[in-house]
Amino acid sequence: MPIPLEDLYNDVISKSMRGLGLSEADVAAKAGVNIEAVTAAKSGNADDAVLLKVAPVLQLDGPALVTMAHAAWAPLDIQLDGLAQFNTTYHDMTVNAYLVWDAESKNAVAFDTGADATPMIEFIEKNGLNLSLIFLTHTHGDHIQDLARLSADGAVTTFVNEAEPCSGAGVKTFKLGDTESWETGSLRIEPRSTRGHSKGGITYVVSGLQQPVAIVGDALFASSMGGGMVSYADALATTRKEIFTLPHATILCPGHGPLTTVGEEKEHNPFYPEFK
Known part of the structure; x- marks a missing residue:
C-alpha cells in the first residue's frame, strides 16, 4: 500500500x-x-x-x-535495485529509514533507524547483506529510536554531523568540509548540509546505483517540507542549494511520506514556486 x-x-x-x-x-x-x-x-x-x-x-x-x-497528485511509484524504504509507526505518525546496498559486495548502508529497526534487520539477514555503516540525517527521536539495536550496540559505526551529535556506542561525528565522502563497495556517499529543520541536518547523496539517490531526512517531503524548526529561511535556502541542484532523476528519500524525485518536486512542491 x-x-x-x-x-x-x-x-x-x-x-x-x-x-x-x-x-x-x-x-x-x-x-x-x-x-x-x-x-x-x-x-x-x-x-x-x-x-x-x-x-x-x-x-x-x-x-x-x-x-x-484536491488530492490530485501523488509521486510515481519508485522501485530501484539496491534501495529499500522502511516505514514504521512512531506515536501517531510514521517515519522512514532507508537501506542502500551494493549487489556485488553485499555491503549495505543504513540511513536513520525509524521507530523500529526490526524490518530493516530482518531484510538485511534475509538478503545476506553486510551492514557496514549507518548515517543519521538528524537526531530527532523518531529517526534514531532504535540506533543501539541497529548498530548492534556500536559494532557498526554510526556517523552524524558534529553540529548535531548524539550519544551511543560507535557514534562518530564528522565535520562538513573535512569529509568529502565515504565509499563502500561501489557506493559513494556524499554529505550535504540541509540545516533548518534541525541545526545539523544532512542530506546524503548516494551514487553507484542505476539512479542517483538522496536521503534528505526532514529537509523535504513530497509536496512539502519538514518545517523550519531552527530556521525557516535556512531550511528553504539549503534545500534549494543542495537538493534542487541535483539531476531531475534523483530519487529523494524523505523522513516521512513517499519517495519522490527532484523533477517531481520542482513541478509539484508549493514551497518552491520559482521552478514552476
Whole structure:
C-alpha cells in the first residue's frame, strides 16, 4: 500500500505562516480576504480562489497548492535495485529509514533507524547483506529510536554531523568540509548540509546505483517540507542549494511520506514556486 503524502495543503499553509511569522490577520490583509477565509484555509476548508490569493503572500505556488487541496497528485511509484524504504509507526505518525546496498559486495548502508529497526534487520539477514555503516540525517527521536539495536550496540559505526551529535556506542561525528565522502563497495556517499529543520541536518547523496539517490531526512517531503524548526529561511535556502541542484532523476528519500524525485518536486512542491 502506497505511503500517503505527509502533509495536507493546510499543513503547508500553517508551516508557511509559522515560518514567515504571519498571523491570520496579516495574511488576510495582504491577500485581500477576510480572516474567516484564512482560518478556513488553515483548517482545510478553503476554496480555490482563496488559496490562489493566499499563496503569493505565503511565498507558495498557488496552482500547486490547489492541486494538493484536491488530492490530485501523488509521486510515481519508485522501485530501484539496491534501495529499500522502511516505514514504521512512531506515536501517531510514521517515519522512514532507508537501506542502500551494493549487489556485488553485499555491503549495505543504513540511513536513520525509524521507530523500529526490526524490518530493516530482518531484510538485511534475509538478503545476506553486510551492514557496514549507518548515517543519521538528524537526531530527532523518531529517526534514531532504535540506533543501539541497529548498530548492534556500536559494532557498526554510526556517523552524524558534529553540529548535531548524539550519544551511543560507535557514534562518530564528522565535520562538513573535512569529509568529502565515504565509499563502500561501489557506493559513494556524499554529505550535504540541509540545516533548518534541525541545526545539523544532512542530506546524503548516494551514487553507484542505476539512479542517483538522496536521503534528505526532514529537509523535504513530497509536496512539502519538514518545517523550519531552527530556521525557516535556512531550511528553504539549503534545500534549494543542495537538493534542487541535483539531476531531475534523483530519487529523494524523505523522513516521512513517499519517495519522490527532484523533477517531481520542482513541478509539484508549493514551497518552491520559482521552478514552476
